[in-house]
Amino acid sequence: MYKHMESNTFTEKESLALITEMIRSAKNRLEKNSGLPFIISGYITIVMITASWFLLNHHHYWNLLLFSIPVFGFLSIPLTNALSAKEKANHLDRIINKTWLILAFGLFVTMVGGLPVWAFPMIFYKTVSYFLLFIGIGVIITGVVIRFRPFVFLGFLGILASLVPLWLNFFDKTHYIVWFADILVILMMIIPGHILHYKRNKSHV
């Protein structure tokens, strides 16, 4: 089938065939997983951000709840793999996983590094901005790898909007931050996740 494989080179046509197959496979796997990782991570993020916000009134240390989000981000990767255990992950799946792992790691470093610098409750406003920025980057990269446009558009929206919490803080409108962040997570993760889920159901009826 791939005649040049033995000589370790392959033609543009063969390369294209392989790429098409890999994208189709990665996209199918994501669709078969029903966008569940996005839906689960999205809802967890919303719950944690909202809970952290309301609990702030009791004690600033409830900010630390935000640390659980990148941890859940790490955990969602084995969960995805478990859900698609019947199928071998291809290289594009691994690229997506590695991207999210590094972004979650970067986010974790930001929070740990920010602890001694940003006083409570300032860390909440700052961290929410970084969450939106990093989630936006991850969503776009996932979108371009599997060629799913809603992710690309909404990811860019996330990057642009990630600065809004800092503006809200600047103008002393901090009570809007939590709702703004929740809406963005719904737009960037939960809605596209449900679109994937819907597409899967439609194609498996």
Next chain:
Amino acid sequence: MKEKQLNEKESLELITQMIRNTRQRIEKGNGIPFLIWGYTTVLVSLLVWYLLSTTGNPNWNYLWFLIPVIGFPAMMWAIRKQEKGVKTYIDRVIGYVWIVVGIAGLVVSASAIFLWNLPILFIVILMMGSGTAITGLIIKFKPIIFSGFAGILLSFVCLIVKGYASILLFALIFLVMMVIPGHILNVNKKHY
């Protein structure tokens, strides 16, 4: 195009070959993108640090935009000069990663004009470190993986250190994160 189901062995061999191709392309490209962005950032940082520390005039901060102004045309020139060859999808994915990280960096940097207390040096290192680590993991090249993670881990130094000294640290981290791996790629290239 007719869709073909690859068996596990074929798939693995072709993916390995794609990674090898991409890695060779990057290595043959002398790590030029790393050197262009690395040296441009280091030199502009030193210039801004010098002008800020000697004059105290914050308007010199606008010189940070010299990085994309010099970097993008230099990259275009390097891409044109680069050896022609079949681009694999891995090449494109790496390109996408850097486009996304670059746009995000530009958006955040531009907004720092208005949000003056934004820890922009920290954010830029964090994002570029993430882009470097993702690139390294995709092509499975250890010097780039290590330098990317080093960038991410060292980024918070720019959050803790205040004042003009943070600009010097920023330049130093870029040296470790981009210039050194760029030169390692150059040395590796000579073995091909």
